[in-house]
Amino acid sequence: MKHLLATAALICAAQPALANRVFITNERSNDITVLDGESFEVIGTYPAGNRPRGIAISPDGTELYVCVSDDDLVRVFDPQTMEEMHTLPSGPDPELFVLHPSGNPLFIANEDDNIVTVVDTKTHQMLAEIPVGVEPEGMGVSPDGRVVINTSETTNMAHFIDTETYEITANVLVDSRPRFAQYTADGSKLYVTSEIGGTVSVIDPVTQQITKKISFDIPGVLPEAIQPVGARVTSDGSKLFVALGPANRVAVIDAATDEVIDYLLVGQRVWQLAFSPDEKYLYTTNGNSNDVSIIDVAANEVVRSVPVGQQPWGVVVAPD
Amino acid sequence: MFKGITGILAGACALAQPVHAQAPEPVVIRAAVLRVDDPGLPPISRLELPPEDLGFAGADLATDDNDTTGRFMGQDFQTVTVAATPDTAADSMRDLLDQDIRFIVVMADDDVTLALADQVGDRAMLINAMARGDNLRGVDCRMNTIHVAPSRAMLADGLTQFLMWKNWPRWMLIHGSHPQDQAMAEAYRRSAAKFGAEIVEEREFEDTGGARRTDSGHVQVQSQMPVFTQRAEDHDIVITADEADVFAVYLPYLTWDPRPVAGSAGLVPRSWHPAMEAWGATQFQNRFEALANRRMREADYQAWLSLRIIGEAATRTNSGDPDTLRDFILSPEFDVAGFKGQALTVRDWDHQVRQPILLTTGDLTTSVSPQEQYLHQTSQLDTLGVDRAETECRFEDPS
Numbered sequence: 001m002k003h004l005l006a007t008a009a010l011i012c013a014a015q016p017a018l019a020n021r022v023f024i025t026n027e028r029s030n031d032i033t034v035l036d037g038e039s040f041e042v043i044g045t046y047p048a049g050n051r052p053r054g055i056a057i058s059p060d061g062t063e064l065y066v067c068v069s070d071d072d073l074v075r076v077f078d079p080q081t082m083e084e085m086h087t088l089p090s091g092p093d094p095e096l097f098v099l100h101p102s103g104n105p106l107f108i109a110n111e112d113d114n115i116v117t118v119v120d121t122k123t124h125q126m127l128a129e130i131p132v133g134v135e136p137e138g139m140g141v142s143p144d145g146r147v148v149i150n151t152s153e154t155t156n157m158a159h160f161i162d163t164e165t166y167e168i169t170a171n172v173l174v175d176s177r178p179r180f181a182q183y184t185a186d187g188s189k190l191y192v193t194s195e196i197g198g199t200v201s202v203i204d205p206v207t208q209q210i211t212k213k214i215s216f217d218i219p220g221v222l223p224e225a226i227q228p229v230g231a232r233v234t235s236d237g238s239k240l241f242v243a244l245g246p247a248n249r250v251a252v253i254d255a256a257t258d259e260v261i262d263y264l265l266v267g268q269r270v271w272q273l274a275f276s277p278d279e280k281y282l283y284t285t286n287g288n289s290n291d292v293s294i295i296d297v298a299a300n301e302v303v304r305s306v307p308v309g310q311q312p313w314g315v316v317v318a319p320d
Numbered sequence: 321m322f323k324g325i326t327g328i329l330a331g332a333c334a335l336a337q338p339v340h341a342q343a344p345e346p347v348v349i350r351a352a353v354l355r356v357d358d359p360g361l362p363p364i365s366r367l368e369l370p371p372e373d374l375g376f377a378g379a380d381l382a383t384d385d386n387d388t389t390g391r392f393m394g395q396d397f398q399t400v401t402v403a404a405t406p407d408t409a410a411d412s413m414r415d416l417l418d419q420d421i422r423f424i425v426v427m428a429d430d431d432v433t434l435a436l437a438d439q440v441g442d443r444a445m446l447i448n449a450m451a452r453g454d455n456l457r458g459v460d461c462r463m464n465t466i467h468v469a470p471s472r473a474m475l476a477d478g479l480t481q482f483l484m485w486k487n488w489p490r491w492m493l494i495h496g497s498h499p500q501d502q503a504m505a506e507a508y509r510r511s512a513a514k515f516g517a518e519i520v521e522e523r524e525f526e527d528t529g530g531a532r533r534t535d536s537g538h539v540q541v542q543s544q545m546p547v548f549t550q551r552a553e554d555h556d557i558v559i560t561a562d563e564a565d566v567f568a569v570y571l572p573y574l575t576w577d578p579r580p581v582a583g584s585a586g587l588v589p590r591s592w593h594p595a596m597e598a599w600g601a602t603q604f605q606n607r608f609e610a611l612a613n614r615r616m617r618e619a620d621y622q623a624w625l626s627l628r629i630i631g632e633a634a635t636r637t638n639s640g641d642p643d644t645l646r647d648f649i650l651s652p653e654f655d656v657a658g659f660k661g662q663a664l665t666v667r668d669w670d671h672q673v674r675q676p677i678l679l680t681t682g683d684l685t686t687s688v689s690p691q692e693q694y695l696h697q698t699s700q701l702d703t704l705g706v707d708r709a710e711t712e713c714r715f716e717d718p719s
Contacts (some may be wrong), residue, residue, distance in 0.1 A: 155635075
């Protein structure tokens with residue numbers, strides 16, 4: 001470990017910034033793999049606490065937040081040194097969270113308690129607990145930071161939460177076990193994935209109406225294996241990528257028409273996705289094959305796969 | 321493709337309206353759980369002693385879950401729980417019907433479940449959360465009943481698929497002498513024929529009565545079990561069919577030949593296990609344990625799922641009308657999530673809820689069937705149990 005840290009320190013010293021570094025939580029091996037986003041080489045592996053899952057980075061790239069589910073808190077690491085700086089209270093069993101676009105506060109889904117916890121990232125204090133549906137999981141935030149979306153897996157709703165008042169302003173019923181909520185960069189559309197329902201709901205955030213449901217059909221893959229989880233949309237709003245879980249594929253969707261245009265074969269049980277800052281690449285965590293697939297976004301092609309720790313779960317890329 | 325989606329959406333849009341929190345008067349949706357306890361002998365292992373709130377605790381959790389969603393829907397779920405004996409079950413059922421409760425979860429054995437279904441007729445929908453009888457899904461099927469409990473055929477097929485994957489096709493089958501043991505043995509015979517296993521030897525362990533507990537009873541058992549299993553045809557595994565709980569749990573480590581045990585002991589096919597953690601089940605187990613101060617048993621899971629089916633139908637239809645809910649539950653549009661990694665649906669030919677079967681040891685879930693190599697043209701879950709083409713169920717035309 002010391003050796004790894006030393007190596008990491010050297011590399012950090014040699015590079016001007018940590019831009020384009022990729023951080024992957026490994027749920028089973030309790031660590032974080034750091035990849036170089038240029039060479040795709042593993043820079044190091046660092047202890048994370050027990051059962052690391054959701055991961056996010058502050059807009060200025062100085063704080064790395066990790067939901068450490070079995071420790072019932074959020075650990076905050078220095079992305080340069082991967083030293084733990086402090087922890088944040090999260091409520092029990094935190095799984096996913098979303099950071100306000102300004103970097104503060106952090107909205108955390110607590111599956112065990114049917115609440116969303118709001119935590120100030122500067123003062124490390126809990127600001128609010130918002131009651132939501134059964135098993136809150138997916139968290140998304142509107143680009144203007146005014147609305148946070150939480151999806152509840154057993155209630156099957158996307159809850160719209162006002163980030164000023166912490167009140168729920170609307171609830172949209174979607175298909176079974178909604179896992180992830182993702183706005184387009186212009187805020188005009190909200191995508192919500194449903195793992196058991198096998199669909200992605202396209203929601204108009206203004207009217208809070210479902211305008212379309214995207215479904216998937218892959219020759220040779222059992223329909224019940226198609227389980228949409230992570231989703232990311234390019235900032236120009238042209239392409240939506242959806243991780244399909246045990247179907248071992250990422251769906252590429254034309255985000256103008258919301259029609260599926262391709263399926264890319266990745267590793268096993270693909271869970272979460274993250275773009276590189278220039279959106280040239282998309283990283284996927286493949287939980288059952290212990291690797292990360294790297295997709296060339298323009299070409300719709302998997303260009304590399306990189307072995308990481310055991311049961312990779314979440315991924316985030318440092319901003320430029 | 322687009323047309324298909326628009327069509328479905330047109331239907332769904334009515335349901336997809338944003339649901340605002342301030343509903344005026346909540347719609348009340350009532351259900352009951354009727355548990356019929358057979359005052360029989362205590363189980364061989366005291367770990368299996370039934371808690372007083374068996375099943376009811378699962379029902380309480382489902383009502384809580386339904387109400388959490390109901391807050392957003394303007395729906396209020398109310399559940400009555402009643403414990404009865406086989407002698408008082410009909411009276412208890414009449415009371416529930418007199419209260420005009422239209423959804424009744426029944427936790428009883430095969431015969432009582434069937435008698436209650438016939439008593440109810442078209443006055444309520446029954447949800448069978450305990451009885452495993454294949455006859456209840458076959459020759460004795462009833463239009464007014466759906467089956468959340470897996471059938472014996474499903475449990476046997478779940479185990480057989482795993483044993484075929486394991487390449488243990490030669491079985492010594494030991495069954496008890498009670499009717500339910502015979503029925504389970506028949507399910508294993510059918511399953512062996514379906515998947516190509518061979519029952520090389522079959523023995524009956526007769527229940528000669530007597531107490532379950534005696535001082536230092538293990539001394540005799542230790543010599544009885546090896547003797548009972550000696551000189552069998554060469555076999556890979558011992559399959560036990562002992563629903564009456566007379567002998568199976570004694571067998572592991574006491575068989576004459578060193579062979580694993582499965583069925584009623586050893587590797588056991590079940591609908592649920594308190595160590596299940598996949599597919600978000602950890603949170604579900606935690607919620608239950610916080611509520612009930614004990615671990616979740618199969619009966620609790622099955623009661624929970626029964627009431628969640630009603631709650632899911634109420635959410636999706638945005639209705640509390642019992643006829644609307646029943647029609648939706650029986651329609652091809654219905655599905656519900658049950659922490660088993662895929663949507664659970666209702667077979668239209670016998671009203672059995674399709675579901676994966678867990679294969680469990682004392683401490684863990686060893687595997688989950690269907691095993692991936694068993695494919696099916698409709699749903700892989702239909703490789704478990706009685707498929708459409710084989711069903712003996714003929715629902716009577718209600719007209």
